[in-house]
Amino acid sequence: MGCRRSCGPAQIPSRGGPRKDVTLGAMNAAHLDRPFAPERYLLDFDTKKLPGEAYDAVIIGSGIAGVYTALSMSRSARILIVTKEAIDMNNSVLAQGGIAVSLDQEDSPDLHFRDTAYAGAGLCDDNAVHTLVTEAADNIAQLCLYGVNFDRGTDRQLSLTREAAHSRNRIIHTGDATGKEVCDTLVSVVRGLDNVTIREKTFAVDLLTKEGVCRGILVMDESGNLQVCSAPIVICASGGYGRLYENTTNPEVATGDGAAMAYRAGAHLMDLEFVQFHPTALFYREADNCNFLISEAVRGEGAILRDLSGKRFMPEYHELAELAPRDIVSRAIFAEMQKTGADHMLLDITAKSREYLEQRFPTIFAKCMTLGIDISKDFIPIAPSQHYSMGGIRTDDWGRTSLPGFYAVGEAACNGIHGANRLASNSLLEGLVFGRRIARILNEQLAELMEPGDDRLEVSYAAPRRESGLDPVKEMRILQHAMTKDVGIIRTAESLQSAIGVVDAMYDAQKGMHCPTICHMELRNMTLLSGLVARFAQNRTESRGAHYRSDHPKADDNWIRNLVV
Numbered sequence: 001m002g003c004r005r006s007c008g009p010a011q012i013p014s015r016g017g018p019r020k021d022v023t024l025g026a027m028n029a030a031h032l033d034r035p036f037a038p039e040r041y042l043l044d045f046d047t048k049k050l051p052g053e054a055y056d057a058v059i060i061g062s063g064i065a066g067v068y069t070a071l072s073m074s075r076s077a078r079i080l081i082v083t084k085e086a087i088d089m090n091n092s093v094l095a096q097g098g099i100a101v102s103l104d105q106e107d108s109p110d111l112h113f114r115d116t117a118y119a120g121a122g123l124c125d126d127n128a129v130h131t132l133v134t135e136a137a138d139n140i141a142q143l144c145l146y147g148v149n150f151d152r153g154t155d156r157q158l159s160l161t162r163e164a165a166h167s168r169n170r171i172i173h174t175g176d177a178t179g180k181e182v183c184d185t186l187v188s189v190v191r192g193l194d195n196v197t198i199r200e201k202t203f204a205v206d207l208l209t210k211e212g213v214c215r216g217i218l219v220m221d222e223s224g225n226l227q228v229c230s231a232p233i234v235i236c237a238s239g240g241y242g243r244l245y246e247n248t249t250n251p252e253v254a255t256g257d258g259a260a261m262a263y264r265a266g267a268h269l270m271d272l273e274f275v276q277f278h279p280t281a282l283f284y285r286e287a288d289n290c291n292f293l294i295s296e297a298v299r300g301e302g303a304i305l306r307d308l309s310g311k312r313f314m315p316e317y318h319e320l321a322e323l324a325p326r327d328i329v330s331r332a333i334f335a336e337m338q339k340t341g342a343d344h345m346l347l348d349i350t351a352k353s354r355e356y357l358e359q360r361f362p363t364i365f366a367k368c369m370t371l372g373i374d375i376s377k378d379f380i381p382i383a384p385s386q387h388y389s390m391g392g393i394r395t396d397d398w399g400r401t402s403l404p405g406f407y408a409v410g411e412a413a414c415n416g417i418h419g420a421n422r423l424a425s426n427s428l429l430e431g432l433v434f435g436r437r438i439a440r441i442l443n444e445q446l447a448e449l450m451e452p453g454d455d456r457l458e459v460s461y462a463a464p465r466r467e468s469g470l471d472p473v474k475e476m477r478i479l480q481h482a483m484t485k486d487v488g489i490i491r492t493a494e495s496l497q498s499a500i501g502v503v504d505a506m507y508d509a510q511k512g513m514h515c516p517t518i519c520h521m522e523l524r525n526m527t528l529l530s531g532l533v534a535r536f537a538q539n540r541t542e543s544r545g546a547h548y549r550s551d552h553p554k555a556d557d558n559w560i561r562n563l564v565v
Contacts, residue, residue: 120419420545
């Protein structure tokens with residue numbers, strides 16, 4: 001992936017300025033030195049002394065990417081899905097907006113390509129984006145065959161709406177709970193398959209490798225029991241790392257475990273500095289953070305942003321106003337909050353009727369009503385909140401990582417689709433398209449993978465361990481505060497160095513720490529990943545997409561490349 005091949009429209013300009021002679025096909029990755037040399041495994045173990053089971057494929061994560069991958073694989077493959085919490089506890093379930101797909105006669109995959117590349121600010125991979133937009137419709141048709149109940153018009157055609165930075169109406173949806181509808185449907189189907197085993201409340205501790213090849217995973221159940229799950233194929237669909245921040249729309253399980261275990265196993269990570277903050281999370285002081293999302297689709301349906309005096313401000317920041325890309329809208333809101341000293345701004349959708357809003361946004365309407373906010377009459381208090389991780393485990397456009405036998409898909413993966421900033425409603429689509437592609441190549445290899453052989457996986461590890469005495473929950477809060485304050489919406493060399501100092505001290509204090517609980521292991525993963533995110537941001541001395549440095553406020557064409565470690 002050092003070089004990008006051009007498959008789609010060439011010379012798409014970045015928002016940082018003209019592309020000049022630099023094309024996507026000529027981009028090179030810049031490799032960073034590994035800043036940490038962590039213990040290879042979080043726990044001491046010997047597979048010969050642990051219970052074990054063998055499968056043809058193990059999938060880590062139960063969101064749309066993981067479940068759809070399982071459904072797309074051959075029914076003769078023995079598949080295990082491991083999920084840290086209940087199977088419906090993931091980012092996919094929380095996705096409100098919808099799925100982007102060019103179905104309208106005035107739309108096309110070319111236009112979807114261009115919108116994605118524009119939002120990605122010059123760092124999108126042409127091949128990956130081309131694949132995304134051209135294979136979108138087939139995967140949506142498959143969802144409909146599975147029984148996903150998308151909203152339709154009176155003509156029974158799929159209803160299409162628009163979200164920020166899309167040039168056409170191309171978002172299909174189920175009210176404002178699209179992710180839940182898709183997840184519920186797919187989980188219902190996968191539960192009925194005899195070849196798929198689902199393990200809930202089971203934590204993937206580490207990838208098991210032998211002679212440089214991934215051979216399975218070590219897992220811990222909620223009682224603290226370890227087990228070996230061996231397989232020639234491991235697929236990581238564990239989601240992102242939103243819980244590195246105090247305010248996030250992500251669920252509690254999004255602690256970056258997949259990226260951290262991949263790093264320990266030697267797989268490459270890419271673009272970790274690009275962390276997307278959603279402009280409009282519901283703000284209310286009684287809550288610990290802003291974690292309920294007010295969907296992009298609300299602005300797509302005409303909502304406008306106002307300051308606390310009622311003044312509309314987005315036209316001053318971008319020609320697309322409220323429909324500008326997310327990074328621009330988030331920074332505009334943040335700037336208005338700093339300028340006025342306010343801790344939130346307002347979102348106004350009162351131009352729509354109560355009947356329309358209850359039908360189009362039932363989840364948002366009901367949530368706001370519990371707080372005494374009638375969105376047909378009242379402005380919605382909002383503030384930016386961490387929402388999505390563009391970076392992750394580096395893959396090609398078939399989901400393959402640099403570690404043989406190990407694949408990644410969905411938010412856990414980084415294949416270059418989103419570039420420096422994800423276009424709204426491309427995330428669920430990514431999980432579908434690339435989950436199916438992973439299944440396609442694995443199905444071709446299935447006969448070879450299922451050949452009789454020695455299923456025993458013999459791996460052992462032991463390192464000096466000590467009782468740390470650390471309170472993992474308290475340490476997580478310290479970490480999240482440092483990341484929010486210093487590696488947030490706006491960054492500087494000084495703030496990033498401050499974060500690195502805090503994280504490195506925490507990392508040193510955790511070295512060799514005995515991890516008796518899953519919470520301790522999550523802390524180790526979060527600390528490792530926080531150090532990497534801060535260093536990626538420190539190295540990129542420009543502003544691009546979701547990465548904004550006030551000490552380097554402009555995009556620099558010399559930085560049209562990906563950072564990899």
